[in-house]
Amino acid sequence: MRYIKAFTLLLSILSFGQETVSLDYYLPQGITYDQSIPTPKSVIGHEVGEWHITHDKLVQYMYALAKVSDRISIENRGSTFEGRPLLLLTITSPDNHTNIAQIQKDHIAATNGELTNFEDRPSVVYQGFSIHGNEPSGANAGLAVAYYLAAAEGPEIEELLNNMVILFDPCYNPDGLQRFAYWANTNRSMNLNPDPNDREYSEVWPGGRTNHYWFDMNRDWLPVQLPESRARIKSFHSWLPNILTDHHEMGTNSTFFFQPGIPSRTHPLTPKMNQELTKAIGQYHVKALDKIGSLYYSEESFDDFYYGKGSTFPDINGSIGILFEQGSSRGHIQESINGLLTFPFTIRNQFTTALSTLEAGLRLKSDLLEYQFNFYENARSEANKAGNKALIFGDEKDAAKTYHLAEILNRHQIKIHELKQETTINGKTYKPNYSYVVPKNQKNTRLINAMFEKRTTFQDSLFYDISAWTFPLAFNLDYSETTTSVAGSEIKELSRKTSSVSSKSNYAYLMEWHEYYSPKAVYAILKKGLRAKVSMKQFKSGELTFDYGTIMIPVQNQKLNSNDIFTELNSIAEETGVKFNPVGTGYNEGIDLGSNNFRPLELPKIALLVGNGITSYDAGEIWHLLDTRYDIPVTKLDVKNFNRADLDRYNTIIMVNNYSALSKNQSKKLKEWVENGGSLIAYRNALRWLKSNEFFKPEFKSSSLTAKNISFEERGNFRGAQVIGGAIFEAEMDRSHPVNFGYKNNKIAMFRNTTLFMKADKNSYNNPIRYSTNPLLSGYISKPNLDSIANSVPLKIAGLGRGTVIGFTDNTNFRAFWYGTNKLLMNAIFFREEF
Structure with a gap:
């Protein structure tokens, strides 16, 4: 009998999960709605949560609302890499809309200390959804939230809109959302299947979390390297909202999280009042989630430390950042330890907390405005003291x-x-x-x-x-x-330095390798079929001294004549900012231009391994670097196609962090390619794979750590403290080594987020980069790990047959803003034959 009852209960739950919910499932009860405002279904063709919203339909609905509602204006602030619009809706009362420019001006004036009125001015709330595309309940909830704000009637909504300006960002990550919606919808059964083993809940590599170039955009609020980030940061600074929300998802077996996070993990530069207001706002979420019976938690995980996240970036800018994390259905319905988790249920929690945020923004308006005023007042005091x-x-x-x-x-x-x-x-x-x-x-x-x-x-x-x-x-x-x-x-308007060739030479041109865009310039030269050579030594030509890595372009015996070479180099100089020095003689102090210490360069032909087992973030960073900054083509070679790929098309293959992405036969094929003259550049954990497959033999430092006086409850923190989540370390450079060409200092700052430590070679010349004895520059590292990294090396180079294996323990291209070590990769690509 017990099993019959349980089975009956399961059937009833499954039956509920199969039902298409109506818009009423999300909306507050007892409120009337303006019938002239289109519902989501009337525009997109399905109920909210019935299917995953695609970005094109999301855009369609937002424009439909803006067209008919005098509460909404809409702007397109730019486009993603894939050309999707980056929309922002401004939602407030019609009266406020007629005076919106003055409201914005007054709001900014208050942050400049020019206004002190906290009662008569609206608060400003920036609401944003689904910066991770495969965390879609936020963007889908945005449909219902936008409808509510446009259509709800009565004194409550009027009070809200009269006293608030809502900056509504319906999707932080259009490209990722589109990618994931396609996956979830194309794998949706008419009879919804909650089995977590179903294909619907296991999207293909790289997944929809990231943007076009596979970046986690919730780490780009401070670096601002991506078009999506640039649009929202411009909006943020033009308004300086009082609250900014960031709606995410987490594991299926989780419930719902809202900030504050763990108190001890708040950045020290964040004012204490920020966290107190965050907690006060949280009480509105408590009340709202209790009302609908949803489980939740706060202050037990996540943090407010790195200012590059959406929920933390506002905290250093006088605002309150709020992170929401909803347990994810990852599709339309999935089994969980909390019962069947339906997509509409996840949407309703996001919808509910979006509205409770607005309630908090209204009721705490004076507190929020006063806090922001005081934040900048105190900042001015600090600035004056400076x-x-x-x-x-x-x-x-x-x-x-x-x-x-x-x-x-x-x-x-x-x-x-x-x-x-x-x-x-x-x-x-x-x-x-x-x-x-x-x-x-x-x-x-x-x-x-x-x-x-x-x-x-x-x-x-x-x-x-x-x-x-x-x-x-x-x-x-x-x-x-x-x-x-x-x-x-x-400086009112920044402009990048350009260059030109001062005069034509009939002998040669010299270009130092120091400028960031030197690789772009040399690739353009080689692509034109021109010969170029790199200097292995320093020398002096006339009054000018040239460093290691100087590029020489001879004029004679080229495919282009001297006039065309001059024109071509002039165009490259203007585009890249590099300087070409025309010379009329090959006779120098030091090596002459005809010396064998000038080595010929080969046009790079690059393949980047991607696919299952490969860390998409690391691969995307390299794809983005080569494609968007250096205009260097790169073939994204999926490991599933590796067996049938003709590797002879490439002289360089890059393997980023991975976990045994290649099979035994694929490993053999790759090794034969290297032995025949190819250059393999590998990163992070790929070095362990290469060692186990006998590509080269780095010696790793092993660390033994014993837990003493650590309780069962504390074990997680004990292990977590040994993680290097991301810190900066000083390394010493041998500038005569080709991997270091283009660097003017003998030391470099390396970013590290691994505990992979390589022992230095006994021969110093085989250690072109080596961590110093006291290497920590900034960030956290445990004492045992600090001892391990001291005097270790982040780079190992080894010959294999006629080829070369180049291994980096550290990511030289981190999050697109670690410009300082990008050239290490480019040197490995361009000067690989000199290693």
């Missing part, structure tokens, strides 16, 4: 890399100044056009501190994300504290 203090950063040989850091600061409305004249500070030379000055006495001084600080002590040893992101270190730039006495005029 007086004429300033930061200077630059690279006297690389204008482009320096420009790109200035570009990030500019996107965050941080004021930057020209350098008045060449100056030397702490032994480093800063030149105009190659350096910028950042006065500390300005509005966003706290954000400046967050971006430039080096931190090595922490209240907690566990981090949800990285523990360090010091921007000048990420860009491998010289930087120092100085005063505004070295500053020239404030």
Whole structure:
């Protein structure tokens, strides 16, 4: 009898799961709705939650609402890599809309200390959904939220809209959402199947979480390297909302999370009142979720440390960031330890907390406005105390890399100044056009501190994300504290330095390798069929000294004549900013231009391994780097097609972090390719795979850690404290080695998020990059791991037959903003034959 009852209960649950819910399932009860406002179904053709919304239909519905509702205006702020619009709806009362420019002006004026009225001004709430495309309940809930805000009638909605401006971002990640919706919908059965083994719940690589280039966009709020991020950061700074929400999903067996996160993992620069207001807002979620009977938790996981996340970035900008995490159905209905989890149920929780956020924004309006005012008032006080203090950063040989850091600061409305004249500070030379000055006495001084600080002590040893992101270190730039006495005029519009060839040569042109876009320039030269060589030594030509890695383009015996070469190099110089020096003689102080110490370069032909078993983030970073910055084609070679691929088409294959992505036969094929002259560049855990398959033999340091006086309850924290979630370390460089060509300093900052430690070779010349004895620059690392990394090496190079294996333990291309180590990869590609 007990089994019959249980089976009957299961059938009833399954029956409910098969039913198509109506819009009423989500909407608050006892409210009337304007019949002239279209429901989602009337526009997209199905009920919310019946199918996964595709981005094109989401856009269609948002425009439909804006067309008929005087509460909504809509703007397209740009497009994704795949050309999808980045929409923002402004939702408020019709009266506020007629005065929206003044409301915005007053709101910003208050952050400048020009207004102190906290009663008569609207609060501003930025609501955003599904920055991870395969966490779709947020964007799908956005359909119902937008309908409610447009159609609900009565004094409650009028009070809300009269006292609030809602910046409504229906989907942070259009490309990812579209990719996942396609997967979920094409694998949906008419008879919904909750079996977690069904194909519907196991999307193919790389999944819909990321954007077009496989970036986790919820890590890009601070670096702002992606078009989606640039649009929303511009909107954020133009309004400075009081609350910003970020609707996510987590594992299927989870319930619902809202912030605050774990208190000890809040960044020290975040004011205490921020977390108190976060907790006060949370009480509105408690009340709303209790009302519909949903389980939830808070303050037990996640954190507010890395300012590059959507829920944390607002905290250093006078706003309150709120993270929501909903247990995911990953499709339409799935079994979980909490019963059958339906897609509509996940949507309803997101919808409910979206509305409870608005309720909090209304009821706590004065507190939120006053907090924001005080945040900037206190920041101004800190800035005033800084007086004429300033930061200077630059690279006297690389204008482009320096420009790109200035570009990030500019996107965050941080004021930057020209350098008045060449100056030397702490032994480093800063030149105009190659350096910028950042006065500390300005509005966003706290954000400046967050971006430039080096931190090595922490209240907690566990981090949800990285523990360090010091921007000048990420860009491998010289930087120092100085005063505004070295500053020239404030830069109103940034422009990247261009270049040209000063005169035509009938002999040769020389180009140093220091500029960030040097690889782009040389690839363009080689692609034109021109010959180019790289210098293995330093030399002096006339009055100019040229460094290791200088590129020489001879004029004679080329496919183009001297006039065409001059024209071509001029065009490349203008596009890339590199400088070509025309010379009329090959006779130099040091090596001459005809020396065998100038080695010929070969056009790179690159394949990047992708597919199951490969870390898509790492692969996407390299794809993005080569494709969008250097204009270098790269073949994304899926491991499932590896057996039938003709590897002779490539001279370089890149293998990023993976877990045994290749079979035994595929490994054999790859090894034969290397032995026949190919260059294999590998990253992170791929080095273990290469060692086990006898491609090369790095020696790894083994660490033995014993838990003493650690309770069962504490075991997770004990293990977690040994993770290097992301920190920055100093390494020493042998600049004469080709892997280090283009670097002017003898030290470099390396980003690391692995515990893979390689022993140095007994021969020093085989250790072109080596961690220093005290390598920690910024971030958290446990004492045992710090001992292990000291004097270890992040790079191992070994011959295999006629080919080369190049192994990096660290990611040189992290999140598209680690410009400072990109050239290590490019050197491995262009100078591989000299290793």
